[in-house]
Amino acid sequence: MIPAAFDYARAASIDEAIELLGREDSKVLAGGHSLLPLLKLRFARPSLLVDIGRLDDLRYVREDGDRIGIGALSRHADLALDPILAQGCGLLARTAGNVGDPQVRHRGTIGGSVAHSDPASDVATILLTLDADFVAHGPDGERTIPAADFFTGPFETALGPQELLTEIVVPKVEGGRYLKHVRRQQDWATVAVAAVRLNGDVHVGLAAMGATPLRARAVEQAVAGGAAPADAAAHAAEGAEPPSDFAGSAEYRAHLAQVLTRQALEQI
């Protein structure tokens, strides 16, 4: 499969990338492991790809007090092995180490993965569960988008057409679980559940249960009210609108969400 023709420009700086993105129907290319499959299937037909792959300043993991800043171009393979992330946010490091397969992790980036905004994305679900912040640069400067506002729909985010995601900031956190049900090892999650204790609260996130990664707010409230895992988990699918597809029906997904939520709550 060959993508439709497009123009290609390699950005030498964040500012140049923003300028290039001013052209209509342009798209950002990072590692390309979400975008190129869409181009090959011709689900996306941009007129210009702005390649930010050489912006090495956007590859880093930095401690900042009780938070960790992650450059948007950090590859899954880098994050899986990063000592700061392993120490300060092992849940994210372990999840990055399970994205796709080794070849995919050598190319795919955390920024590209979340900007793609697949509702079944492991990394996006973890970041939503952690209440991560997303730093974007655009023509009007820099702004920070909270995770709760970032994912706006399937393959849609709050990023403007000329905005570039540059950094993701996560809290330091110990433990946490991400339980994922797949039909085959490398499949996207049929359903996955993230659970973590953060500042005295329990956060629960769901993958593949709606148009975006979701927070299981009813479960979180039940836990905060003292409910046991099995009782709290019964609320896992409340408010969710899971899809029905080849991987499972909506009813099956709702059931899975409850089972995995109970297991995750029991394990944190």
Add this chain to the structure above:
Amino acid sequence: MKISITVNGTEQDADVEPRTLLVYFLREHLGLKGTNVGCDTTSCGACTVLLDGESVKSCTVLAVQADGGEVTTIEGLATDAGLHPVQQAFHENHALQCGYCTPGFVMASVSLLKENPNPSEEEIRLGLEGNLCRCTGYHNILKAVQAAARAGA
């Protein structure tokens, strides 16, 4: 767009369309047909090559993204002295049947052993999870990678 990629140690200058996938650059522009196209969807790993020393699926990399980089294909492993230790181990352990997936498995194994010279059985299985063999050859592939590790590949 003009690109320059060092392939198997030789600098290759070319003028390609931006949409040219690395695998087709290797196969059709350079005639290196050892790298196969299998699923064409980043799943099967048949098109695995090394880009700057790391395994990648060349059906999901644009040639322009590899501009300035170093690519190693299956053709670049053997030397005048003989097969690469991973190739030799695949040969001796009968780690292939039809052979279609083999170039990708060999390149993924080379990358795996570079990152982890003494992998456990589980680490080998996980390290090769991005490659599919439809002749059910995984058992002997595992033995081959273990043998290559012992040989210091």
